[in-house]
Amino acid sequence: MQFKSWGExxxxxxxxxxxxxxxxxxxxxxMTNLPKQLREKLRExxxxxxxxLVRKQGSQDTTQxxxxxxxxHSLIESVLIPANPALxxxxxxxxxxxxxxxxxxxxxxxxxxxxxxxxxxxxxxxxIVEQILSVERWHVAQPKEKSLEAAENRVVNNIVVMGMGxxxxxYDNLLKxxxxxxxPWGGGIGAxxxxxxxxxxxxxxxxxxxxxxxxxxxxxxxxxxxxxRNKIMPVNRKYSLRELMDxxxxxxxxxxxxxxxxxxxxxxxxxxxxxxxQLCQLLQGIRCKVNLIPFNPHPGSxxxxxxxxxxxxxxxxxxxxxxxxxxxxxxxDDIQAACGQLQGEEFRNPQVQSLFTAEAR
Ligand code: SAH
Ligand code: SF4
Numbered sequence: 385m386q387f388k389s390w391g392e393x394x395x396x397x398x399x400x401x402x403x404x405x406x407x408x409x410x411x412x413x414x415m416t417n418l419p420k421q422l423r424e425k426l427r428e429x430x431x432x433x434x435x436x437l438v439r440k441q442g443s444q445d446t447t448q449x450x451x452x453x454x455x456x457h458s459l460i461e462s463v464l465i466p467a468n469p470a471l472x473x474x475x476x477x478x479x480x481x482x483x484x485x486x487x488x489x490x491x492x493x494x495x496x497x498x499x500x501x502x503x504x505x506x507x508x509x510x511x512i513v514e515q516i517l518s519v520e521r522w523h524v525a526q527p528k529e530k531s532l533e534a535a536e537n538r539v540v541n542n543i544v545v546m547g548m549g550x551x552x553x554x555y556d557n558l559l560k561x562x563x564x565x566x567x568p569w570g571g572g573i574g575a576x577x578x579x580x581x582x583x584x585x586x587x588x589x590x591x592x593x594x595x596x597x598x599x600x601x602x603x604x605x606x607x608x609x610x611x612x613r614n615k616i617m618p619v620n621r622k623y624s625l626r627e628l629m630d631x632x633x634x635x636x637x638x639x640x641x642x643x644x645x646x647x648x649x650x651x652x653x654x655x656x657x658x659x660x661x662q663l664c665q666l667l668q669g670i671r672c673k674v675n676l677i678p679f680n681p682h683p684g685s686x687x688x689x690x691x692x693x694x695x696x697x698x699x700x701x702x703x704x705x706x707x708x709x710x711x712x713x714x715x716x717d718d719i720q721a722a723c724g725q726l727q728g729e730e731f732r733n734p735q736v737q738s739l740f741t742a743e744a745r
Pocket of ligand 2: 489490491492493497499547548550604
């Protein structure tokens, strides 16, 4: 920070952090306990808002999807989801924000829209943190009946790293961002309220296990054999199921906690009773829970969602083996905001594209 070279006293840093993170200030002018001259200097040297909101869509189930434009004109999405305590959070949770970590994704899972156009780049720590702050600034700007106290500016109290990209392929930037979001002087969001989802990067899972902060981990399994996984997740050819499960077994799972496995149900691919039995075998002896995600269709996908009956039949097999299992009903699928539907699709929309080219001129 340049405060020292600007001759500012050290306590100004605490004041600035308080405005940035605790109060989620939307403008430099709002930082009223900083001298006007300093605010001017900050304005000249730094940008407070690095993500530009291109479009916000609201779903009927009150899920909100935010499309952000980055400085290099790349597009990413974040999704604000009303509380569903059974899945990741605690009973008191108000909102979960699903954040992106990369522009596109290199892992190319066959059923996922995010990987359709490949990988463009990693997000910086700032771009990851800003998704939370920008959503909260948006929230503060919404008309309210009475002005809000600082604490009420926080709408996000649970984070799932399940947007666009493979978070563990952007390990260092992700960890830097999560440390800021977790810090008492920063986002103040507890590590156990942050869930990282990975398609199965075994070495990075082991590395994460060594971190002092124990974030929650969700493993995208989607198949109980190498044969099934190879068909739908190219990452399995790099890190086999054996390697992945060994890394999972080595996780330090706190008492009374469980590791989460995600399992997208694709009709006729991985949803039979036999698949469910194999899954039970695979998970034997691991303190875990399974989230079943009926496939969310998106334009260009060739897979189908199983019927509710087929999903329940699959769940039943797991229940019989005492494996805790939730069915993740799609949230926001009417606005293409559900799992695996994020792809910056608007960028392909000619209207939005012309907006960008008009601006570049
Ligand atoms: N790259 C990470 C996190 C982002 S995807 C990962 O793969 O885990 C978040 C979750 O959505 C993953 O479990 C992913 O497999 C799942 N998903 C992807 N496409 C989906 C789709 N079309 N329908 C349902 N779930 C999907
Ligand atoms: Fe990437 Fe995850 Fe989508 Fe696979 S499921 S393509 S790893 S974002």
